[in-house]
Amino acid sequence: MARGCANRCGFCLASYLNLPLRSVPENDLFSAIDFGLEHTNKIAFLGAQVSAHPKFFDVCEYINKKISQGKNIEMHFSSLRIDAITPEVVKTLAAAGQKNITLAIEAGSERLRKTINKNITEEQIINAVKIVAENGLKGVKIYGMLGIPSETKDDIDSIIKLAKNLKKEFKNISFGFSTFVPKPHTPFQWCGREQTVNLEKKISYLQKEMHKSGIQVNLPSAKWDYWQAVLSRGDSSLTDFLIEVYKDGGNLGAFKKLAKKMNINSDYFALNNFDTKDKLPWDFIKISPGKDFLISEYNRLL
Ligand code: SF4
Numbered sequence: 001m002a003r004g005c006a007n008r009c010g011f012c013l014a015s016y017l018n019l020p021l022r023s024v025p026e027n028d029l030f031s032a033i034d035f036g037l038e039h040t041n042k043i044a045f046l047g048a049q050v051s052a053h054p055k056f057f058d059v060c061e062y063i064n065k066k067i068s069q070g071k072n073i074e075m076h077f078s079s080l081r082i083d084a085i086t087p088e089v090v091k092t093l094a095a096a097g098q099k100n101i102t103l104a105i106e107a108g109s110e111r112l113r114k115t116i117n118k119n120i121t122e123e124q125i126i127n128a129v130k131i132v133a134e135n136g137l138k139g140v141k142i143y144g145m146l147g148i149p150s151e152t153k154d155d156i157d158s159i160i161k162l163a164k165n166l167k168k169e170f171k172n173i174s175f176g177f178s179t180f181v182p183k184p185h186t187p188f189q190w191c192g193r194e195q196t197v198n199l200e201k202k203i204s205y206l207q208k209e210m211h212k213s214g215i216q217v218n219l220p221s222a223k224w225d226y227w228q229a230v231l232s233r234g235d236s237s238l239t240d241f242l243i244e245v246y247k248d249g250g251n252l253g254a255f256k257k258l259a260k261k262m263n264i265n266s267d268y269f270a271l272n273n274f275d276t277k278d279k280l281p282w283d284f285i286k287i288s289p290g291k292d293f294l295i296s297e298y299n300r301l302l
Helices: 026-037 056-068 087-095 110-116 122-134 153-169 196-212 222-233 236-247 252-261 266-271 291-301
Strands: 042-045 074-077 100-106 139-146 173-179 216-218
Touching (some): 026 042, 056 087, 087 122, 100 110, 100 122, 110 153, 122 139, 122 153, 139 196, 153 173, 153 196, 173 196, 173 222, 196 222, 222 252, 236 252
Parallel strands (some): 042 074, 100 139, 139 173
16 A cells, blocks of 8 residues: 555554655555455555554545445455554454454553554553453554564553553453664664573563453563564674584574574674664665654654
8 A cells, every 4th residue: 555654653664655645646546456355355555654644544435335335345454554444444344354453552651652653642552452342343453563662661561551451451362572672774783682691581571460450461582582682783794604603504503503602693683773874784774764854753752
């Protein structure tokens, strides 16, 4: 439905790498839906943030009309923004066979959501879950991220409190988390990850508290995400190392063992807070808007 996302969450490569947001014109979308329905009854809408499409509600209405005329359609969205959840959208999804919905809130506290540029309130989140519960979907999954720059214990406690409140609104709610991995070409590219041991403490605290409240939660592997950050911000000095890791099975043990053997300073790539004046390995790749824009975004958000 669109390339990019105008929301510009500070960690989000899909947004910053594809600015400005370009939406497929409404009529082209309708023609594509009609063409697709000649061959299948499954329609999936793709895009970094499909609900930000200016005609998102019209598209839902278009599908809904076809369903009410007796057409069998299965419609799928990957995840929707909280502020796109209305009774009409949820009813359309339910009528089109979607059972569950994923809502990305990223952070548990309003302060941290503001820091990453995700300006949604707790009231909006609770309201969205209520709408999902009342309009025919079977379950909701809330997606969040741990270890976002500037996160404190209070932010983790806010997630737990929010989860308990949401559970009161809808029994069939589950949570999924990842940990923050800095990505090149985003404002948070300069931010190092938290130490793995700290993240693991947060993960087990969250697991314990969610478990006590009977809330289903999928938790990430901080160790794997550490190596993802090394790959994300690494430079050409890692080439031989990565080849050897691949040959050795590509598992966590291989990463750790070979980093030691080959004297790779993986902490530098994963954990270091870079200075905005530092030369970064990917600076030679020119994107638009460029580094000055990312620096101003970094200063605005953090
Ligand atoms: S709303 Fe989603 S797709 Fe858009 S910038 Fe934020 S994380 Fe990225």
